[in-house]
Amino acid sequence: MALIRIHPFQYIHVLDNNTNTQxxxxxxxxxxxxxxxTIIQQTPLDMITIPxxxxxxxxxxxxxxxxxxxxxxxxxxxxxxxxxxxxxxRFSEDWQDPFFLYPGESMVEQPQPLEIVxxxxxxxxxxxxxxxxxxxxxxxxxxxxxxxxxxxxxPKVQEVILNRIQAEIVQKGNGLKLQATKAFKDRKGxxxxxxxxxxxxxxxxxxxxxxxxxxxxxQPLRLKPTKAVHLKAIDSFNDKYGVxxxxxxxxxxxxxxxxxxxxxxxxxxxxxxxxxxxxHQHYCVILDxxxxxxxxxxxxxxxxxxxxxxxxxxxxxxxxGIQNAYVLSADESLLIKCNEAFMDTSLGGKPIERYAxxxxxxxxxxxYVPGVEVVVERTVKAIPLDxxxxxxxxxxxxxxxxxxxxxxxxxxxxxxxWEKKLPAETELLIQSTKFSDDDGFGTGVKRKxxxxxxxxxxxxxxxxxxxxxxxKARSARVVLGxxxxxxxxxxxxxxxxxxxxxxxKPNEIKTIAVRLGPDFMTxxxxxxxxxxxxxRLKLAFxxxxxxxxxxxxxVFVVRDFVGDACKAVASLVRGCAAxxxxxxxxxxxxxxxxxxxxxxxxxxIKDTFEFVANKLCVTNIDVQSVExxxxxxxxxLMKSVxxxxxxxxxxxxxxxxxxxxxxxQRARGQIEKQKIxxxxxxxxxxxxxx
Numbered sequence: 001m002a003l004i005r006i007h008p009f010q011y012i013h014v015l016d017n018n019t020n021t022q023x024x025x026x027x028x029x030x031x032x033x034x035x036x037x038t039i040i041q042q043t044p045l046d047m048i049t050i051p052x053x054x055x056x057x058x059x060x061x062x063x064x065x066x067x068x069x070x071x072x073x074x075x076x077x078x079x080x081x082x083x084x085x086x087x088x089x090r091f092s093e094d095w096q097d098p099f100f101l102y103p104g105e106s107m108v109e110q111p112q113p114l115e116i117v118x119x120x121x122x123x124x125x126x127x128x129x130x131x132x133x134x135x136x137x138x139x140x141x142x143x144x145x146x147x148x149x150x151x152x153x154x155p156k157v158q159e160v161i162l163n164r165i166q167a168e169i170v171q172k173g174n175g176l177k178l179q180a181t182k183a184f185k186d187r188k189g190x191x192x193x194x195x196x197x198x199x200x201x202x203x204x205x206x207x208x209x210x211x212x213x214x215x216x217x218x219q220p221l222r223l224k225p226t227k228a229v230h231l232k233a234i235d236s237f238n239d240k241y242g243v244x245x246x247x248x249x250x251x252x253x254x255x256x257x258x259x260x261x262x263x264x265x266x267x268x269x270x271x272x273x274x275x276x277x278x279x280h281q282h283y284c285v286i287l288d289x290x291x292x293x294x295x296x297x298x299x300x301x302x303x304x305x306x307x308x309x310x311x312x313x314x315x316x317x318x319x320x321g322i323q324n325a326y327v328l329s330a331d332e333s334l335l336i337k338c339n340e341a342f343m344d345t346s347l348g349g350k351p352i353e354r355y356a357x358x359x360x361x362x363x364x365x366x367x368y369v370p371g372v373e374v375v376v377e378r379t380v381k382a383i384p385l386d387x388x389x390x391x392x393x394x395x396x397x398x399x400x401x402x403x404x405x406x407x408x409x410x411x412x413x414x415x416x417x418w419e420k421k422l423p424a425e426t427e428l429l430i431q432s433t434k435f436s437d438d439d440g441f442g443t444g445v446k447r448k449x450x451x452x453x454x455x456x457x458x459x460x461x462x463x464x465x466x467x468x469x470x471x472k473a474r475s476a477r478v479v480l481g482x483x484x485x486x487x488x489x490x491x492x493x494x495x496x497x498x499x500x501x502x503x504x505k506p507n508e509i510k511t512i513a514v515r516l517g518p519d520f521m522t523x524x525x526x527x528x529x530x531x532x533x534x535x536r537l538k539l540a541f542x543x544x545x546x547x548x549x550x551x552x553x554x555v556f557v558v559r560d561f562v563g564d565a566c567k568a569v570a571s572l573v574r575g576c577a578a579x580x581x582x583x584x585x586x587x588x589x590x591x592x593x594x595x596x597x598x599x600x601x602x603x604x605i606k607d608t609f610e611f612v613a614n615k616l617c618v619t620n621i622d623v624q625s626v627e628x629x630x631x632x633x634x635x636x637l638m639k640s641v642x643x644x645x646x647x648x649x650x651x652x653x654x655x656x657x658x659x660x661x662x663x664x665q666r667a668r669g670q671i672e673k674q675k676i677x678x679x680x681x682x683x684x685x686x687x688x689x690x
Contacts, residue, residue: 010044011100021079022103047098054111061088117149120167125284131158167205175218220260237266250314278306285319295541301372328364331382390455394418401489456487464513467494484513517544527572527577534629546617
């Protein structure tokens with residue numbers, strides 16, 4: 001047998017092994033354990049005390065005899081019955097005295113304080129089982145409701161706290177956007193459907209209903225005189241300004257309508273629209289403008305001029321933005337094209353009827369704003385021209401091209417600048433600003449880009465001549481330099497292809513201006529003498545065009561007068577060389593060549609050799625070098641030259657030696673004579689002394 005001392009407010013659980021039941025022994029007492037009994041706890045347990053404003057949650061509580069009674073219902077074996085799987089909440093005011101737990105009972109956690117719900121706060125509760133609350137309202141499992149403060153919440157086993165809800169503070173001018181989670185009646189008695197949204201605009205604290213979800217706080221849009229708000233209707237409704245809006249409709253809310261605007265649930269903010277300001281010299285074209293019926297007139301255009309301010313309505317847009325009015329000076333004009341018929345009053349005075357496709361000019365000085373019916377093609381400026389400058393102009397109506405030279409010209413509505421194209425070789429030649437001295441004919445060494453709409457100007461050098469051909473009139477004119485040539489639209493330069501380099505090669509020089517001379521040209525030719533000695537001659541001959549009747553077009557009769565002249569002279573020289581032997585030709589080459597080229601008249605060699613076709617006159621021929629082509633002839637000629645040089649050198653050496661000996665003898669005689677004279681003078685002096 002064992003004795004256990006149980007102090008006050010302590011208890012133990014005792015198991016009766018005979019009946020297999022448990023009972024509670026409460027102190028103070030000294031408990032004597034029998035042999036058929038077992039004490040469950042080794043030490044006595046303290047009774048549970050619930051402090052004020054606290055509660056304890058008991059699992060598997062015992063069954064009471066009545067609601068107001070705390071006496072347990074026991075079975076036939078004397079053990080208290082247990083509500084298995086159930087819970088019981090015991091409050092301090094109901095269980096002021098300490099109490100013990102029957103066998104099978106357990107406390108889930110230590111006594112917890114009651115939850116204080118402050119003002120503007122609520123607890124969201126959910127029913128876990130069906131029950132009827134203290135307000136005799138039937139709750140079904142799954143129901144949710146709010147427990148609003150200020151109050152002290154007494155928990156129940158039939159419900160659970162989901163979360164704590166704070167009241168939303170709606171400031172002045174703001175709104176609270178709500179959405180119904182299911183169908184219910186709000187606090188104003190309005191039936192709300194699941195998914196429906198609305199805005200609460202009442203100033204102050206708002207505690208959402210359990211079936212309301214707070215989406216966001218809606219702040220009003222602050223409008224300015226220079227800024228509007230572009231809105232779109234999500235659904236058909238009547239807005240705060242009393243206007244019926246259809247779903248999809250778009251409109252503007254401006255500062256004139258309200259200083260602030262709060263979006264309703266049926267409105268969507270698209271964008272902010274800034275005010276458009278037009279100055280005195282500004283204008284703009286609005287595409288798809290809004291008509292008097294408030295609808296966009298698609299495909300139309302509207303003109304607005306300054307000074308004005310406006311907002312672009314939904315669907316309207318600016319074409320090319322804000323544009324400046326055309327301010328024309330006295331030397332400017334606008335080329336205008338009409339797209340549709342209208343009465344033109346832009347220039348004041350009597351209205352002018354315009355037709356689609358018509359062109360006209362608006363001349364300055366003036367300020368011009370084009371209407372929506374016209375298009376400004378381009379600004380035309382007067383082209384100032386010096387007396388040596390010009391432009392090519394073509395008329396649309398006739399296609400005629402003419403040159404305007406020497407005065408300021410303004411293009412008309414049916415005129416345009418025309419580009420004159422020249423052959424590539426002519427283009428290079430007229431751009432030349434400096435001439436070289438290659439055989440008297442220049443190729444440009446410094447070029448500049450030519451404006452093809454300007455009249456082609458070419459400065460003919462001094463003592464030069466240029467031929468110009470008119471393809472329309474089929475005639476040519478010749479200009480003698482120094483002169484300034486200005487080509488008409490149908491005129492082209494005559495370009496000559498001359499031979500160049502030494503020996504001459506064809507098509508080496510391209511030129512427009514042909515020099516009249518006097519000048520010279522050089523050439524290298526090969527000849528063969530009667531005794532078959534081949535020689536290479538380098539000839540230089542002077543020439544000029546001997547035109548006395550003023551018909552300078554003869555210069556252009558022969559396309560390559562340099563090559564033809566060189567070939568003619570070479571032919572005459574070859575004929576002369578073939579008729580004489582090498583020694584004769586070598587000793588008298590200049591005389592023979594001049595006689596062959598110029599010919600004889602009255603036993604004398606002529607002074608000139610003239611070509612009849614173009615009056616080219618050769619005045620002199622100079623043989624600069626004569627070289628044998630064959631190696632053997634060159635060696636024999638070299639030996640002959642060396643022998644002649646040797647003989648000449650020996651002759652000069654002997655003459656110099658003879659002159660030296662003669663000079664030496666004279667010097668010796670002078671010395672002897674001087675000695676004798678000195679002795680004579682010495683003897684005379686001695687005589688005087690004696």
